[in-house]
Amino acid sequence: MRLTVESINPNVRRAQYAVRGELAVKSEEFRARLAKGGDSGLPFKQVVSANIGNPQQLDQKPITFFRQVCSLLENPDLLKKRDVLVDGLGYKPDVIERAEWLLRQVGSVGAYSASNGVPAIRESIAAFLERRDGFPADAKHIYLSAGASSGVNTLLNVICADKSTGILVPIPQYPLYTASLSLLNATCVPYYLDESRAWGTDLATIKKAYEAAKADGVDVRCIVIINPGNPTGASLPEEDIRAVLDFAGREGLVVMADEVYQTNVFVGKFHSFKSVLRTMQRESPGRYDAMELASLHSISKGMVGECGHRGGYFELVGFDPDVEAEVYKFVSIMLCAPVIGQCLVELMVNPPKPGDASYELYKREYSAIYDGLRHRADALHKAFSRMEGVECAEPQGAMYLFPTIRMPRKAVEAAEAEGRSADEFYCLALLEATGICVIPGSGFGQADGTLHFRTTFLAPGTEWVDRIVDYHKGFMDKYR
Amino acid sequence: MRLTVESINPNVRRAQYAVRGELAVKSEEFRARLAKGGDSGLPFKQVVSANIGNPQQLDQKPITFFRQVCSLLENPDLLKKRDVLVDGLGYKPDVIERAEWLLRQVGSVGAYSASNGVPAIRESIAAFLERRDGFPADAKHIYLSAGASSGVNTLLNVICADKSTGILVPIPQYPLYTASLSLLNATCVPYYLDESRAWGTDLATIKKAYEAAKADGVDVRCIVIINPGNPTGASLPEEDIRAVLDFAGREGLVVMADEVYQTNVFVGKFHSFKSVLRTMQRESPGRYDAMELASLHSISKGMVGECGHRGGYFELVGFDPDVEAEVYKFVSIMLCAPVIGQCLVELMVNPPKPGDASYELYKREYSAIYDGLRHRADALHKAFSRMEGVECAEPQGAMYLFPTIRMPRKAVEAAEAEGRSADEFYCLALLEATGICVIPGSGFGQADGTLHFRTTFLAPGTEWVDRIVDYHKGFMDKYR
Numbered sequence: 001m002r003l004t005v006e007s008i009n010p011n012v013r014r015a016q017y018a019v020r021g022e023l024a025v026k027s028e029e030f031r032a033r034l035a036k037g038g039d040s041g042l043p044f045k046q047v048v049s050a051n052i053g054n055p056q057q058l059d060q061k062p063i064t065f066f067r068q069v070c071s072l073l074e075n076p077d078l079l080k081k082r083d084v085l086v087d088g089l090g091y092k093p094d095v096i097e098r099a100e101w102l103l104r105q106v107g108s109v110g111a112y113s114a115s116n117g118v119p120a121i122r123e124s125i126a127a128f129l130e131r132r133d134g135f136p137a138d139a140k141h142i143y144l145s146a147g148a149s150s151g152v153n154t155l156l157n158v159i160c161a162d163k164s165t166g167i168l169v170p171i172p173q174y175p176l177y178t179a180s181l182s183l184l185n186a187t188c189v190p191y192y193l194d195e196s197r198a199w200g201t202d203l204a205t206i207k208k209a210y211e212a213a214k215a216d217g218v219d220v221r222c223i224v225i226i227n228p229g230n231p232t233g234a235s236l237p238e239e240d241i242r243a244v245l246d247f248a249g250r251e252g253l254v255v256m257a258d259e260v261y262q263t264n265v266f267v268g269k270f271h272s273f274k275s276v277l278r279t280m281q282r283e284s285p286g287r288y289d290a291m292e293l294a295s296l297h298s299i300s301k302g303m304v305g306e307c308g309h310r311g312g313y314f315e316l317v318g319f320d321p322d323v324e325a326e327v328y329k330f331v332s333i334m335l336c337a338p339v340i341g342q343c344l345v346e347l348m349v350n351p352p353k354p355g356d357a358s359y360e361l362y363k364r365e366y367s368a369i370y371d372g373l374r375h376r377a378d379a380l381h382k383a384f385s386r387m388e389g390v391e392c393a394e395p396q397g398a399m400y401l402f403p404t405i406r407m408p409r410k411a412v413e414a415a416e417a418e419g420r421s422a423d424e425f426y427c428l429a430l431l432e433a434t435g436i437c438v439i440p441g442s443g444f445g446q447a448d449g450t451l452h453f454r455t456t457f458l459a460p461g462t463e464w465v466d467r468i469v470d471y472h473k474g475f476m477d478k479y480r
Numbered sequence: 481m482r483l484t485v486e487s488i489n490p491n492v493r494r495a496q497y498a499v500r501g502e503l504a505v506k507s508e509e510f511r512a513r514l515a516k517g518g519d520s521g522l523p524f525k526q527v528v529s530a531n532i533g534n535p536q537q538l539d540q541k542p543i544t545f546f547r548q549v550c551s552l553l554e555n556p557d558l559l560k561k562r563d564v565l566v567d568g569l570g571y572k573p574d575v576i577e578r579a580e581w582l583l584r585q586v587g588s589v590g591a592y593s594a595s596n597g598v599p600a601i602r603e604s605i606a607a608f609l610e611r612r613d614g615f616p617a618d619a620k621h622i623y624l625s626a627g628a629s630s631g632v633n634t635l636l637n638v639i640c641a642d643k644s645t646g647i648l649v650p651i652p653q654y655p656l657y658t659a660s661l662s663l664l665n666a667t668c669v670p671y672y673l674d675e676s677r678a679w680g681t682d683l684a685t686i687k688k689a690y691e692a693a694k695a696d697g698v699d700v701r702c703i704v705i706i707n708p709g710n711p712t713g714a715s716l717p718e719e720d721i722r723a724v725l726d727f728a729g730r731e732g733l734v735v736m737a738d739e740v741y742q743t744n745v746f747v748g749k750f751h752s753f754k755s756v757l758r759t760m761q762r763e764s765p766g767r768y769d770a771m772e773l774a775s776l777h778s779i780s781k782g783m784v785g786e787c788g789h790r791g792g793y794f795e796l797v798g799f800d801p802d803v804e805a806e807v808y809k810f811v812s813i814m815l816c817a818p819v820i821g822q823c824l825v826e827l828m829v830n831p832p833k834p835g836d837a838s839y840e841l842y843k844r845e846y847s848a849i850y851d852g853l854r855h856r857a858d859a860l861h862k863a864f865s866r867m868e869g870v871e872c873a874e875p876q877g878a879m880y881l882f883p884t885i886r887m888p889r890k891a892v893e894a895a896e897a898e899g900r901s902a903d904e905f906y907c908l909a910l911l912e913a914t915g916i917c918v919i920p921g922s923g924f925g926q927a928d929g930t931l932h933f934r935t936t937f938l939a940p941g942t943e944w945v946d947r948i949v950d951y952h953k954g955f956m957d958k959y960r
Binding site: 003008017055062064088106180306323326329338 | 482483484485487488489490492493495497501508512532534535536537542544547548550551552553554555556557558561564568569586587588589590591592593594626627629630633637638639640641642656659660663664701732734770772785786787788789790798799800802803805806809810812813814815816817818819820821
């Protein structure tokens with residue numbers, strides 16, 4: 001008996017993950033063809049990977065301070081040549097001090113750490129959370145992870161008991177959530193975000209989804225929020241967060257706050273679920289004490305953009321200690337998060353401060369990345385506003401725009417004839433015509449009868465944006 | 481409703497992972513108490529973590545060539561100062577060339593790679609496998625992973641369809657296997673290794689376990705082999721591998737060969753499952769063509785010992801392409817293995833060669849680590865041979881010894897009175913008396929009525945070995 005698609009784990013078979021699906025694979029084939037040189041037979045000279053939030057694959061340069069420290073962590077022998085570091089390579093004293101401190105904490109970045117992460121790094125994260133939120137944080141409840149994805153995987157594994165467990169997931173969503181729930185054979189309870197309110201959360205919609213699932217016998221245990229949003233880019237106002245927390249408190253739901261884009265906020269201010277929860281607990285003593293919150297962060301996004309290093313963490317608030325022991329056991333089976341990634345988490349949450357030797361450069365690099373993202377987001381948004389049948393909310397945060405497209409009926413029919421959804425058809429044709437890879441809205445989920453695509457605004461320049469505009473015009477003309 | 485141990489995922493609750501269990505946690509508490517200084521109240525001055533194969537936490541220094549390259553990958557700006565690197569820091573030209581080449585392949589180590597790993601690194605692994613085995617290897621079937629653990633997790637997730645799926649697992653085993661099967665709620669079909677034959681595989685035992693499971697309605701799909709063995713340290717002779725492959729071929733089982741200790745071999749020679757399979761296929765054309773083999777390797781062990789970097793890979797042989805597509809989808813959900821870990825895999829499989837500028841140092845460091853491991857294994861083995869009631873096979877490979885202990889009846893009763901197994905009781909008392917952390921055999925599985933413990937032979941010096949001898953004498957005297 002050989003393994004076949006029919007005989008393998010049906011949960012794996014059913015899982016879908018469009019971010020790295022057919023279009024991504026095809027775009028890599030195009031890239032390889034172009035790299036070979038000669039006549040590629042393709043109508044473009046370059047592939048633009050706007051399908052995935054992979055900052056350093058595109059324009060984003062790593063932050064110098066972070067990488068200087070990492071170079072010393074990888075080769076501690078360099079610390080024996082301090083004069084060469086300082087005079088020959090221009091390493092500042094705070095780079096050297098931080099590397100020495102981290103090495104004292106980890107021993108070697110080639111050694112396993114404690115399963116939940118290096119204790120001193122967890123302390124440093126706790127201190128950051130206290131500064132960010134103005135409320136205490138305890139290193140004991142912080143778990144380092146290999147990117148936020150691995151944290152989500154851990155939490156869903158622990159929370160989902162069986163098929164009857166339901167998890168409220170926003171639609172559209174980053175498909176890690178639906179894919180993980182498929183793998184666990186648990187029940188995804190979708191709730192739609194409100195496109196008319198810049199993709200905010202609508203409590204009535206959440207309640208309806210929750211009640212319907214409950215009526216179906218689903219044991220709904222948790223609500224996932226992605227803030228700032230992926231793929232929507234939405235940045236939630238405090239009142240939306242309050243409403244979600246209050247609802248979760250009433251219904252006894254775990255709140256899972258995916259906050260990996262917390263520094264990518266262009267409009268308003270980022271409100272962490274932790275700070276809002278603690279504020280509500282202070283305002284209404286006793287009322288929200290039993291609430292359970294898991295919040296996740298990562299080095300992959302923001303101005304750090306170190307996704308290839310696979311670093312992140314989650315904080316648990318209000319969990320039963322025995323349940324936390326099970327979380328600990330679960331993470332221990334995979335031993336520990338990559339230690340150099342853990343060190344990058346420490347650098348992210350504790351960057352150079354005013355007065356530190358590396359501060360000016362850090363500040364300049366950080367701001368340049370932020371401004372560049374914002375500039376490109378605006379350029380893209382402007383382009384979308386010129387495109388017939390396309391509407392797109394103002395860029396608020398994260399790394400994505402998620403425009404809606406209204407397509408001519410003939411285009412929908414042409415898609416159907418190929419056995420594809422119309423948005424997939426549109427995105428595939430865009431890739432084949434321009435080399436630009438975006439992801440159809442169906443990969444994230446969207447309200448019936450609507451069509452979208454997600455694009456990052458990471459790719460350098462704006463020339464590619466014009467190519468989208470041109471392509472769109474041709475597409476509309478062809479199928480009008 | 482708050483989450484409780486009773487309401488969470490029962491598969492997580494049931495999973496056991498002794499390598500980082502109670503004893504490991506307790507040893508870390510002791511370490512923290514000692515680090516505080518002052519009177520710890522403990523009868524020892526140092527904790528010796530002989531519970532886990534974590535080379536760089538103990539004596540093992542990372543290989544200089546590897547870490548020099550990594551320092552350049554982390555900070556490519558250094559490559560602009562070639563003269564400082566060469567004259568000031570003593571970096572050899574092959575270090576610089578390799579870093580430049582890897583950077584061309586990965587772009588930035590902070591960027592996501594392809595889900596299955598950087599293409600050029602997969603090519604390099606394929607070339608290594610061809611040199612090692614004398615048979616072709618194809619990069620297309622190689623998948624980079626975050627250590628071998630993550631590879632095992634991927635493979636078991638794909639192979640295990642439901643509770644009825646059975647996986648033949650050696651006992652004693654590295655508990656990753658039983659823990660992963662618990663998480664998947666699939667069936668572990670244990671087969672006992674033959675302690676009387678230096679922990680070799682005994683085909684009659686395997687067949688018996690297989691037939692019994694089949695008779696129980698279990699759909700046995702796969703046999704796991706750990707070679708060299710963990711926790712046993714056994715290095716399988718070619719005839720054992722042939723017998724396993726022939727059996728798996730007859731019964732249509734996937735063979736999963738965990739070969740992470742392939743360079744830690746002291747007796748005889750390492751035979752890869754791939755090379756033996758290809759040899760059998762050549763000898764008996766057609767007969768073994770349908771066989772499926774997955775073999776795993778890692779940067780965590782051997783003379784590399786870079787477990788904190790979480791790097792590894794697996795090669796699939798003979799899998800259905802549609803099943804491979806599902807493997808690809810599964811790994812894509814967690815995005816990619818840490819990229820610096822992938823680079824370390826490349827360095828491991830393609831180290832400096834004779835004539836390269838870094839070769840002499842590499843060779844010297846590599847041999848010193850190998851000789852040191854061997855020396856300490858022998859010292860430990862000799863100590864065990866002096867201990868009453870302890871028997872231990874000659875060290876053959878891996879990083880472990882797994883002695884058997886015969887304990888006085890009074891000790892077994894004292895353990896029972898505490899609600900512990902006798903080996904756990906013994907190891908806990910050892911930790912409390914000496915600070916030495918080893919793992920009871922029950923954490924790996926052992927034949928009924930036998931007692932063992934696993935110790936690594938990584939800790940520096942041999943003074944701690946004498947402490948075990950003294951403790952053991954006292955223990956035996958106390959309970960005689």
